[in-house]
Amino acid sequence: MRAVELAARIMLALVFxxxxxxxxRPREGFAGFVGSVGQFGVPARWAAPxxxxxxxxxxxxxxxxxxxxxxxxxxxxxxxxxGVLTAAIAGALRRGARPACRCFGATDAPIGPRHxxxxxxxxxxxxxxxxxxxxxxxxxxxxxxxxxxGVAVPLAAVVVRLDDLVALFAPTASRATRPARRP
Numbered sequence: 001m002r003a004v005e006l007a008a009r010i011m012l013a014l015v016f017x018x019x020x021x022x023x024x025r026p027r028e029g030f031a032g033f034v035g036s037v038g039q040f041g042v043p044a045r046w047a048a049p050x051x052x053x054x055x056x057x058x059x060x061x062x063x064x065x066x067x068x069x070x071x072x073x074x075x076x077x078x079x080x081x082x083g084v085l086t087a088a089i090a091g092a093l094r095r096g097a098r099p100a101c102r103c104f105g106a107t108d109a110p111i112g113p114r115h116x117x118x119x120x121x122x123x124x125x126x127x128x129x130x131x132x133x134x135x136x137x138x139x140x141x142x143x144x145x146x147x148x149x150g151v152a153v154p155l156a157a158v159v160v161r162l163d164d165l166v167a168l169f170a171p172t173a174s175r176a177t178r179p180a181r182r183p
Contacts, residue, residue, distance in 0.1 A: 001132045003144045005071070008129025010152035011159075012078050013065040015122065016058045018160045022105025023055050029105045030055070039099035040088045057081050072130060079126035086119040101163060109163035118162055 064074025098110035
């Protein structure tokens, strides 16, 4: 069970770290995120403060998951934040709004059901991490750490680059209308 908890920690820390860096690293990244917050139904005067709280909470998750004694709090905060973000996405979709997903910085991909599914999967990872429990004072073995990282790092990369992967494998008009090659 230690491997499950450690994999959840690593994966969520990487995903939330990518989210924070994607929003604050380029100057226009945060401005774009603030603009997208307004498209989720947040009044314009509250968009910047809400965006700051969201980024600060994501950063707090990273820090809490990095410190062994605060991992349970980090996992609960991650699950709670993902619940709030999922509710915001689902609400926007119900209203027919399709703002760009600024979850990991600047992108043109509009939100959709895959973003709800992604967030629910991440919340499940957080809950599995809690169920995996922490062993107070016990360091994981090198084999456990390697196994956890070997699972968590590629999964985190898929989560962070999900919109790019969907775009890569989505049929395009040129592929769909091109006649098949003959052998």
